[in-house]
Amino acid sequence: MKTIVVASTNPAKIEGFRLAFTRMFPNETFNFQSIKAASDVPDQPVGRDETLRGAQNRIAHARALAPTADYWVTNESGVEDVGADLFIVNWVAVTDGITFSNTLTASFQLPPRVADYVRSGMEVTQGFEAVFGPAAAKDGIAGIGHLSAGNIPRAELIAMGAITALIPLKNPDLYITTQE
Amino acid sequence: MKTVIVASTSRVKIRASRTGFGQMFPDHDFEHIGVKADSGVPEQPMGSEETLRGARNRVAHARILRPDADYWIAFEGGLEEHDDGGLRSVIWVAIEGQSGYRHESRCATFILPSEITNLVRGGMTLGDADDKFFGRVNSKEQNGAIGLLTHDALTRESVYMHGAVLALIPFRNPDLYKIQEQEAAA
Numbered sequence: 001m002k003t004i005v006v007a008s009t010n011p012a013k014i015e016g017f018r019l020a021f022t023r024m025f026p027n028e029t030f031n032f033q034s035i036k037a038a039s040d041v042p043d044q045p046v047g048r049d050e051t052l053r054g055a056q057n058r059i060a061h062a063r064a065l066a067p068t069a070d071y072w073v074t075n076e077s078g079v080e081d082v083g084a085d086l087f088i089v090n091w092v093a094v095t096d097g098i099t100f101s102n103t104l105t106a107s108f109q110l111p112p113r114v115a116d117y118v119r120s121g122m123e124v125t126q127g128f129e130a131v132f133g134p135a136a137a138k139d140g141i142a143g144i145g146h147l148s149a150g151n152i153p154r155a156e157l158i159a160m161g162a163i164t165a166l167i168p169l170k171n172p173d174l175y176i177t178t179q180e
Numbered sequence: 181m182k183t184v185i186v187a188s189t190s191r192v193k194i195r196a197s198r199t200g201f202g203q204m205f206p207d208h209d210f211e212h213i214g215v216k217a218d219s220g221v222p223e224q225p226m227g228s229e230e231t232l233r234g235a236r237n238r239v240a241h242a243r244i245l246r247p248d249a250d251y252w253i254a255f256e257g258g259l260e261e262h263d264d265g266g267l268r269s270v271i272w273v274a275i276e277g278q279s280g281y282r283h284e285s286r287c288a289t290f291i292l293p294s295e296i297t298n299l300v301r302g303g304m305t306l307g308d309a310d311d312k313f314f315g316r317v318n319s320k321e322q323n324g325a326i327g328l329l330t331h332d333a334l335t336r337e338s339v340y341m342h343g344a345v346l347a348l349i350p351f352r353n354p355d356l357y358k359i360q361e362q363e364a365a366a
Binding site for chain 2: 020087101105108111112113131147148152160161163164170171174176
C-alpha cells in the first residue's frame with residue numbers, strides 16, 4: 001500500500017488523482033491523504049509561470065508536512081491570455097521524491113462574462129458563481145462539467161492531466177530525471 | 181444531417197472528431213469528411229503559437245476546399261520547449277462554424293522521453309522519432325507515444341477527442357460566448 005499526499009482538500013482534485021493512479025498503476029493499491037498546503041501565490045494565479053510556482057510550492061509544503069509518503073501531488077489552476085481571450089491554465093505537479101514532473105491539463109476559453117469578472121479581480125470560481133449560480137461553479141474547474149454538458153467532469157480533466165504528469169514516474173528508464 | 185470537414189485524412193483524428201461531436205450534440209447526426217489541408221507552418225511546428233496558427237490555417241484551408249459544410253475542425257500537434265530543458269507535446273484544436281465563429285482548445289500535454297527529444301532536436305518529426313524509438317511503423321495511426329507511455333490509459337484518439345469536446349463548448353453554449361444562435365447545432 002503506497003501513500004499519496006494530495007496537497008488540496010478539494011474532493012474533485014482528490015478524485016482526479018485517484019482515477020489517474022488507478023489507471024496508471026492498476027496493480028497497486030493506494031491510500032490517499034489530503035492536506036492543506038499553501039501555494040504562496042495569489043488565490044487566483046495569472047499566467048503559466050505563477051500558476052506553476054503555486055503548484056510547486058504546494059508540493060514542497062506537502063512534503064514538509066507529510067514527509068513519509070510515497071507520492072506528493074497537486075493541481076493549481078490559473079488563467080492566461082490567448083490573444084484577446086482568457087483561457088484556463090491548469091498545472092498538475094507530481095513527485096515521488098526523486099522525479100519531479102508537471103504538465104498542463106487540457107484547457108479551454110472562459111466564457112467572456114466569466115472572463116470579465118476575473119479580469120476585474122474575482123477568482124474563476126466566483127466568476128462562475130456570479131454567472132451560473134453556486135451549483136454550476138462547484139462541478140468544475142471553471143464549471144467544465146457544466147460547459148461540456150457533463151462529458152468532461154472536473155475530476156476527469158484533472159485525471160487526464162495527472163496521467164500525463166505521471167508518465168516519467170511510470171517510465172523512469174525513458175526519462176532523465178529532474179533532481180531537486 | 182450536418183457535415184463536418186476534418187482538415188486531415190488521419191482516421192484517428194476523424195474518429196476523435198466524430199466522438200466529440202457525438203458527445204456534445206447527442207441529438208444530432210454528423211457526417212465527417214476528411215480532407216488534406218495545408219497548415220502553412222513547418223511540418224513540425226515549434227511553440228504553442230506556431231502550432232495554434234497551423235490549426236487555424238488548416239481550418240481556413242479546409243473551408244476553401246469544402247465550403248459546403250457546417251463545421252470545419254483541425255488538430256495540430258507541435259512541440260514546445262520548457263524551462264526544465266524538456267520538450268513537450270502541444271496540440272491545438274480549432275473548430276469553425278458557418279458564421280465564421282472559430283474556437284480553439286489546447287489538449288493535455290506530456291513530456292517527451294529523453295531519447296525522443298534528442299531525435300527531434302536532431303531534425304526528425306515527432307511521428308518519425310516515435311516510430312524509430314518504439315520500433316513501430318506509423319504509430320500516428322495507432323495509439324501513439326501517449327498510448328505506449330500510459331499503457332493506453334490515454335491514447336492519441338482520447339486526447340484529441342477531449343480537445344474536440346473542449347473546443348465545442350461555445351457551440352454547445354452559444355449564449356455564454358456571444359455567438360450567433362444558429363451556430364448551436366439546432
